[in-house]
Amino acid sequence: MYYFKHNDQHIDATAESGKLGRLVNHSRNGNLITKTMIVDKVPRLALMAKTDISKGAELLYDYGDRSKEALEHHPWLAS
């Protein structure tokens, strides 16, 4: 569920990293989009605002996994 592809590379965001981005929950209508990019030769996943976000609003992005298996185990992915 937390794999992102950048060219021929994959970013695995499954492991705990201590980074705050890992705390962002899913919504199909989130206020963030993900963008893969290279920073200092390391592939990174950036979370970018779709529009201005009000102070206090929860940050959310679309995890993107619509597979039958994922939806069976994580029905919240549908919303």
Ligand SMILES: C[S@@+](CC[C@H](N)C(=O)[O-])C[C@H]1O[C@@H](n2cnc3c(N)ncnc32)[C@H](O)[C@@H]1O
């Ligand atoms: C990357 S973590 C997000 C941060 C997590 N909520 C936490 O407090 O550590 C992903 C996990 O958060 C939960 N999660 C994310 N979005 C959710 C949602 N819309 N509804 C219910 N649980 C969600 C699921 O347990 C998922 O495996």
